[in-house]
Amino acid sequence: MKKIQIFTDGSSLGNPGAGGWCAILRYNEHEKIIKGGKEETTNNEMEITAVLEALRLLKEPCEIDLYSDSEYVVKAMKEWIHNWVKNDWKTSKKKKVAHKELWQEIYKLMQIHRINPIWVKAHAGHEENEICDRIAKKEAEKFRREKH
Numbered sequence: 001m002k003k004i005q006i007f008t009d010g011s012s013l014g015n016p017g018a019g020g021w022c023a024i025l026r027y028n029e030h031e032k033i034i035k036g037g038k039e040e041t042t043n044n045e046m047e048i049t050a051v052l053e054a055l056r057l058l059k060e061p062c063e064i065d066l067y068s069d070s071e072y073v074v075k076a077m078k079e080w081i082h083n084w085v086k087n088d089w090k091t092s093k094k095k096k097v098a099h100k101e102l103w104q105e106i107y108k109l110m111q112i113h114r115i116n117p118i119w120v121k122a123h124a125g126h127e128e129n130e131i132c133d134r135i136a137k138k139e140a141e142k143f144r145r146e147k148h
Helices: 043-056 071-086 098-109 127-147
Strands: 003-012 017-027 030-041 062-066 114-119
Touching: 003 043, 003 127, 017 071, 017 098, 017 127, 030 043, 030 127, 043 062, 043 071, 043 127, 062 071, 071 098, 071 114
Parallel strands: 003 062, 062 114
Antiparallel strands: 003 017, 017 030
């Protein structure tokens, strides 16, 4: 099983507002940066989208160290998602899970890959996180500019 690293970040200018996301996928010396955005979104949606878009690119089952500065994403993948599935995509408070469709797709991909979600502190000098943060913000800016 290939061992890869994925670094992700999402950004929104206003919450909701224009948003962007970025992911860096690394396998040995190979590296790929992917990015995108949306005109009207939230920070959490962009964080989740970065993870999902990175996982969608994988062509075979992989062992993944997934780095995110979103505690929401890391906790959801490590703990909450299993209960959401058991509870028909409802939270512990019986509310519908936000961004359910994105999470459902991530859950399917979690059955294929061995994913180790790792939280990293934002704006703390973590090189790949800083790169993703800058690119995600640039993507969000593009969508804000296109709107006006």
